[in-house]
Amino acid sequence: MTVSAFLGNGFDDEPRACAAGSGAFADYDLEARFYDEVFQTDGKPRESCRKLVNSLARASADELATLQEGVARRFVHEGITFTVLGATRMSEHIIPIDCVPRVLTAAEWDHIDRGLRQRLTAMNLFLRDIYHEGYSLRDGVIPHELVLGCPQYRVEMRGLKVPHDVYVAVCGTDVVRTNNGFAVLEDNLRVPSGVSYMLACRSAIKKAFPRLYRAQGVREIARYPEHLYTTLTSLGSWGRDPRVAVLTPGHYNSAYYEHAFLAGEMGAELVEGRDLVVHDAIVYVRTASGLKRIDVIYRRVDDDFLDPVTFRSDSLLGVPGLFNAYRTGNVVIANAPGTGVADDKAVYSYVPRIIRYFLDEEPILANVETHLCREPDGLAYTLDHLEDLVVKEVGGSGGYGMLVGPHSTAAEREAYAARLRADPTNFISQPVLDLSRASCFVDGRLEPRHVDVRPFVLRGREDIHISPGGLCRVALRKGSLVVNSSQGGGCKDLWILRD
Amino acid sequence: MLARAAADFYWMGRYLERTEHTARLLEYQLTRLVDTPADQLALGWRVVYTTLGHPVPQVPTDADEAEVFLIADAYTLAGTLVEDETNPNSMISCWSRARENARQLRPWLPVRVWTCLNQGFMWIRDCDFARAWAEGPAELALEAIDRLHLLVGVVDAMMSRDDAWRFMELGRLVERLQHQAVLLDTWVRAGQPSNGPRLSWSDLLRVCRAYELYRRRRSIQVRRESAIGFLVRNPELPRSLRFAVHRIEQLLSGIDPRGARYPLAPPHRMAIRLAASVEMDPGNENQAPGDELDSFTALLRDSRQLHDLIMATYVNYPVERGLPS
Numbered sequence: 001m002t003v004s005a006f007l008g009n010g011f012d013d014e015p016r017a018c019a020a021g022s023g024a025f026a027d028y029d030l031e032a033r034f035y036d037e038v039f040q041t042d043g044k045p046r047e048s049c050r051k052l053v054n055s056l057a058r059a060s061a062d063e064l065a066t067l068q069e070g071v072a073r074r075f076v077h078e079g080i081t082f083t084v085l086g087a088t089r090m091s092e093h094i095i096p097i098d099c100v101p102r103v104l105t106a107a108e109w110d111h112i113d114r115g116l117r118q119r120l121t122a123m124n125l126f127l128r129d130i131y132h133e134g135y136s137l138r139d140g141v142i143p144h145e146l147v148l149g150c151p152q153y154r155v156e157m158r159g160l161k162v163p164h165d166v167y168v169a170v171c172g173t174d175v176v177r178t179n180n181g182f183a184v185l186e187d188n189l190r191v192p193s194g195v196s197y198m199l200a201c202r203s204a205i206k207k208a209f210p211r212l213y214r215a216q217g218v219r220e221i222a223r224y225p226e227h228l229y230t231t232l233t234s235l236g237s238w239g240r241d242p243r244v245a246v247l248t249p250g251h252y253n254s255a256y257y258e259h260a261f262l263a264g265e266m267g268a269e270l271v272e273g274r275d276l277v278v279h280d281a282i283v284y285v286r287t288a289s290g291l292k293r294i295d296v297i298y299r300r301v302d303d304d305f306l307d308p309v310t311f312r313s314d315s316l317l318g319v320p321g322l323f324n325a326y327r328t329g330n331v332v333i334a335n336a337p338g339t340g341v342a343d344d345k346a347v348y349s350y351v352p353r354i355i356r357y358f359l360d361e362e363p364i365l366a367n368v369e370t371h372l373c374r375e376p377d378g379l380a381y382t383l384d385h386l387e388d389l390v391v392k393e394v395g396g397s398g399g400y401g402m403l404v405g406p407h408s409t410a411a412e413r414e415a416y417a418a419r420l421r422a423d424p425t426n427f428i429s430q431p432v433l434d435l436s437r438a439s440c441f442v443d444g445r446l447e448p449r450h451v452d453v454r455p456f457v458l459r460g461r462e463d464i465h466i467s468p469g470g471l472c473r474v475a476l477r478k479g480s481l482v483v484n485s486s487q488g489g490g491c492k493d494l495w496i497l498r499d
Numbered sequence: 500m501l502a503r504a505a506a507d508f509y510w511m512g513r514y515l516e517r518t519e520h521t522a523r524l525l526e527y528q529l530t531r532l533v534d535t536p537a538d539q540l541a542l543g544w545r546v547v548y549t550t551l552g553h554p555v556p557q558v559p560t561d562a563d564e565a566e567v568f569l570i571a572d573a574y575t576l577a578g579t580l581v582e583d584e585t586n587p588n589s590m591i592s593c594w595s596r597a598r599e600n601a602r603q604l605r606p607w608l609p610v611r612v613w614t615c616l617n618q619g620f621m622w623i624r625d626c627d628f629a630r631a632w633a634e635g636p637a638e639l640a641l642e643a644i645d646r647l648h649l650l651v652g653v654v655d656a657m658m659s660r661d662d663a664w665r666f667m668e669l670g671r672l673v674e675r676l677q678h679q680a681v682l683l684d685t686w687v688r689a690g691q692p693s694n695g696p697r698l699s700w701s702d703l704l705r706v707c708r709a710y711e712l713y714r715r716r717r718s719i720q721v722r723r724e725s726a727i728g729f730l731v732r733n734p735e736l737p738r739s740l741r742f743a744v745h746r747i748e749q750l751l752s753g754i755d756p757r758g759a760r761y762p763l764a765p766p767h768r769m770a771i772r773l774a775a776s777v778e779m780d781p782g783n784e785n786q787a788p789g790d791e792l793d794s795f796t797a798l799l800r801d802s803r804q805l806h807d808l809i810m811a812t813y814v815n816y817p818v819e820r821g822l823p824s
Contacts, residue, residue, distance in 0.1 A: 076621070077614050079602065251603050264606030275503050277818050284822075288505040288662060288813040289756035291821040 020045075023057040024064070027445045035179050035436035036448060037102055048105045048497055055212050056100065061444045068099045068441050071204045080200045082254045095197055096490030101205055102438040102451060102472045103216070109468060109496045112175055112182055115365030116457050117464050118355060120171050123189060123342050124459060125358040127167040131157045131338065141357045142350040146374075149425075150347065151395060152190075152340030154303060156310055160327060162336050163235045164461045169334040170228065170298070171457040172471075175365065177436040183366040185433070185452060187351070189343040190335060191300045194471035195224060195456045196258035197491050202469065205493040217498040219468035225265035227458055227465045232296045234461040236332045242295035244268040245276070245285060249301045249317050259300050268298070273305070278321030281328040296332045297322075303337045311337075345394040345428045346372050369431055373424040382429040383420065386413045389429040390481075391420070404481060406432055435481055440474060440492065450475045452483050453494055468496040500662035504607055506814045507600040508663050512670025514597035515616075518590050519647045520678045521551060521580055526640035527706045529577060537569050539696040542689060544576050546698060549685045550678070551580070551588055574632060581639065582628045590643060594620045609657040612650070619646040662754060669750045669809065676743040676773075676802045679707070683730060683740075684795035690723070700726040707738045727791060731777060740798070744774045747805070754813065766808040773801050 020028040020039040030036055030043060038049045045053040056064070072094070081092045104112075129136050130147050137144050147153060172192025174185040202221055206213050233242050248259035250272050263270035269285055277284045277291060284291035304312040310323035325331045341347060349370035352363045371378035371389075382389060391403040403416045420427050437448035455470035472494040473483035483489040500508075524547045531540060538561075545555050556576055583589045598620045601613055623643065631639040658664045686703050701721040704710040713721065713729055733739045748770040752759035755767060763771070780794035 077618055078610060079605075079613060079617050251599070256602075257605070260603070260605035264608075268606075269501055270504075270606045271501065272503070275501055277821075279818065279822060286502040286816075286821060288500045288502050288666070288754065290816075291818065291823060293823075 024059060024061070025053070025057065025439070025446050027447060028439070029448065031437075033179075034434050034448070034450070035177055037177075037436055037438040037451065038448075046103075048103045051212060051216055052101065052103060055209070056439070056446060064099070064441050064446075065444060067208050071097055071099045071208055074204050074207075075200065078200070079257065080197065081257050096476055097201055097204065098440045098442075098449075098474055098476070098490055098492040099205065099208055100439045100441055100446070101209070101493040101495045102453075103495045103497065105497055106499045108182075109219075111364065112455060113466050113468075115182070115184070115363070116171075116173055116175075116455060116466055118359065118361060118364050119173065119184065119187070119351065120168060120457050120459055120464060122351070122355040122358045123171075123187065124165060124167050126354045127336075127339060127342055128162070128165045129358075130341065131162075131167075132159060136354065136357055139357070141353050142347065146346055146350075147341060150341045150344050152303070152338065152344055154311075154338035154341075156323065157336070157338040161329075163329075163332055166235055166334075166459050166461065167336040167339050168342070169231055169235065169459050171335075171459070172454045173457065174452055174454050175470075176368075176433055176452045178434045181366070183368050183433075184351075185368055186345065186348060187343040188454070189339045190302065191255075192454070192456065193255040193258050193300075194454050194473075194491075195467075196261040198454075198456070198467075198469060198471040198494075199224060199261075201471075201491055201493040213495075216495060218495040219498055221467045221469040224456065224467045225262060227467070228262065228298070229266045229268070231458040231460040231465065232298055232332070232334055235334060236295060238295055243285075243293060244296045244298065245271045245294045247271055247273070247276075247297050247299040247301055249305065253300075255300065262298070269294070273301075273315075273317045273319045276319040276322070278319060278325050281321070281325045281330050283319070283322060283325045283331045294331060296334065298334055303340060306333075306337060340395075345370075345392055346374065346425075349428070368433060371429045373420055373427040373429065378429070379420065379424045382427070383417055385429075386417060388432060390432055391416060391427055391429045393426055394428055395426075404432065407480075432481065435475075435483075438472075438474065438492070440476065442476060442478075447478070449478070450481050450483065451492070469494050500607075500666070502814045502816075504604055505662065505666045506810070507604050508607075508666035509670035509673075509809070511597045511600035511604065512667040512672075513674040514593045514600065515647060515650065516671040516674035517588070517678070518593040518597065519644060520674070521588070521590050521593070522640045522643040522647065523706060523708075524550060525577060525580055526637050526644065527702065529573070529637040529640060532570070532573055532636060536696070539698070540569060540573070542696045542698060544572070546685050546689050547580075548576075550682045552681075553579075553586075553588065573636065577632075577636065578628055581623075582626070591623050594623055604663075607663045611657050612653050615650045615653045619643075619650060622646060660753075665750045665753050666813075669747060669754070672743045672747050672750070673802065673806055673809070675738065676740060676747065677799060679730070679738055679740055679743065680795050680799045680802060682706070683727065684792060684799070687727070687791055687795070703730070707736070709733070709736050709738060712736055740777045741774075744770060744777050748774060764812055766805055766812055769801060769805045769808050773798065773805065776801065 020030050020043040030039055032041060038053060039045055075094050075097055080095060082095055126136060136142060137147060168189045170192060172188040172194060175182055176185045199221065229244065232244055236242060244266060246259050246263040246268050248256060248270060260270055271285055275286050276294065277286060283294045285294050299306065301317055305315040305317040307320060307322040308315045308318045309320045326333050349367065349372060352367055355361060355363045371381050373379040373382050382391060387405045389405045393401045403412065435450040435452060438451045439446050440449040442449065451472055451474045453470040453472045456467050458465040472492045474490050474492050475481055475483045476490045477488050480488065528543050528547050531543060548555050579586055579589065581590050584591055586592060598616055601608055601616050605613060626639065686698060689698050700723055701710060704713050704721065704726055707730055709730060712735065713726065717725055717729065730739055732741045734741055736742055751767040751770050755764045759767065776798055
């Protein structure tokens with residue numbers, strides 16, 4: 001039987017559903033400690049995954065391997081890559097993709113959706129407040145020094161009127177699931193990446209499981225670039241079609257593929273700092289037929305590298321005078337400079353309080369228990385329990401510079417403890433989470449692997465749009481909890497079912 | 500069109516054309532391995548290397564000695580042009596640079612064009628040269644040419660005729676103009692009266708994919724002046740100098756934001772001057788044999804200046820000149 005034939009038949013109304021530990025799932029190891037996205041604790045498939053399980057159960061390992069290869073080959077040929085900074089040179093890698101989609105029900109998604117809306121609304125209010133009146137600091141919602149001492153806090157933004165008070169227009173929040181339900185692991189409010197992989201995954205998996213996809217009633221995500229364009233252009237008023245540019249650090253950046261993809265899909269210019277010129281506080285792009293005005297910049301560079309006149313003077317990536325043009329209101333920059341203070345890993349632990357303070361609501365999505373090493377108790381606890389904790393740098397990202405206690409050696413812990421004592425304010429610790437697991441096709445077998453998901457939230461002038469899906473990241477190494485692509489993680493498609 | 504993107508499209512076109520040019524010369528030389536006397540092959544390698552701007556290799560000139568080293572030399576000399584990543588003009592280097600340009604152009608490039616270019620690059624990157632050589636030395640060059648032609652076809656089918664396409668075509672044709680001028684110059688020099696081995700004029704036509712057309716339009720007997728004139732001025736031949744210059748002029752008319760109204764942009768003026776030179780000088784019946792060389796040198800100088808003018812006018816112009824009026 002060909003792969004396509006198997007995919008096309010037999011999944012629907014199948015009386016016998018394959019259980020974990022039998023058929024194609026023979027090696028599937030259910031551990032009660034981890035919430036399994038596909039199977040219930042009794043080994044039967046969850047209702048939402050029944051069609052998927054039946055479909056997979058009918059396939060031989062060879063058929064699944066062919067399918068997996070086909071999906072991966074597509075990524076290779078289309079050059080869906082990320083760049084990794086090596087010791088001596090940059091290398092381009094294909095992001096590993098797993099062919100088995102993860103499925104969430106409409107009700108589960110609704111919960112996440114409401115939680116993310118609430119969170120982003122509160123974060124924008126919080127950012128406006130700390131750069132203006134500072135009520136939340138005065139009322140002790142969050143320690144003064146934590147915000148004002150944060151390296152991502154930009155004094156240049158104080159008192160500056162941000163269009164429609166939208167500081168964070170594009171956000172990617174990492175959501176995990178444990179046996180206790182969904183929780184937010186971290187917010188990415190500066191330059192969240194991964195949305196192109198979400199779309200590429202969907203496009204590949206849709207081709208691999210055409211009939212199953214149709215039968216499952218999966219919600220569409222393909223219009224994300226259009227929503228992004230609408231969101232960005234809603235932040236200003238122009239009497240003409242505004243010209244949008246995606247500002248990238250360049251093709252050596254790990255997310256360059258994504259920058260190029262989004263610019264292409266939105267019909268925007270993909271620019272580097274050297275392509276932009278500021279003249280009389282107006283931003284222009286150098287085209288082959290002269291300079292053309294730019295109205296909106298979707299920046300994918302960090303604050304430090306935006307404008308060497310205002311921020312880091314040694315930056316070669318920035319555009320001299322860009323911040324002045326922004327201050328004058330001649331250009332919209334999304335996300336606004338200075339948003340990094342709100343996704344600092346130390347500030348993260350205060351988000352539930354921020355939500356209560358600004359919205360007078362209980363947080364819909366929980367936070368993960370976090371110990372701040374800047375506080376003596378937090379530091380002592382962290383040092384005493386290094387073996388059981390995950391320790392992260394407050395400004396870190398991409399899985400770099402973190403210590404996963406249970407997977408570390410005594411020497412690594414000792415070295416990390418020295419770093420902690422030397423600069424405790426730079427670290428936080430969290431318990432090792434029992435991340436939920438989803439089925440993956442690894443080494444010719446279907447096995448459970450730990451996953452998280454990064455949904456993408458857009459905040460325009462009037463409303464919030466959340467794509468019904470997200471980048472589902474998976475730790476492909478057995479037992480690993482690190483899902484970052486730079487650390488051996490891969491991605492899989494996330495199917496949000498209609499009601 | 501972003502100025503940097505215009506430059507990337509232009510360079511992408513140039514690198515792809517350069518790769519194809521190298522592949523064609525290699526195919527010519529490697530096909531002759533079977534039955535050509537060693538001293539002629541040695542001359543062929545000198546012409547190929549000179550045309551591609553490489554230092555001329557030390558190839559034995561003595562016929563007997565050349566015979567002994569024939570295959571070993573060919574393997575090394577071809578390898579340098581195909582797989583040597585330290586050689587900036589090798590096929591893999593040029594393909595890689597074209598891909599690097601394309602990678603920066605993803606928003607403007609249809610997915611199929613990128614995929615085709617990327618697959619071609621991966622093919623040559625993963626190609627085992629020693630094995631390909633064992634299977635037939637010329638096959639590798641032929642497959643490279645086929646893959647490049649496939650890409651040209653995909654570009655033709657998929658890309659809108661906008662500035663992106665124009666700059667890419669412009670790059671290809673400027674590269675072609677320069678290469679053809681150098682090739683003609685080198686071939687003519689190699690054919691200067693001497694007692695040594697000669698390269699045939701029909702081979703020159705074959706390298707330029709012009710032999711069949713020449714045979715139909717002129718004669719099966721190939722004469723020197725006639726062949727040079729044909730390669731310079733035939734309007735139907737994609738690799739004639741006239742064809743390249745004429746297309747360059749058309750493309751520059753399309754690119755010019757003033758719609759090619761007077762005063763013309765500097766690159767456009769240079770293209771017109773090149774067109775006049777091609778029309779009047781090299782291979783002209785009134786020229787004495789050997790005088791073409793001066794014309795080729797002048798053409799090459801002007802075509803390099805054309806490149807500089809394109810960059811100065813559309814890419815590296817001063818800010819004051821680019822501000823909207």
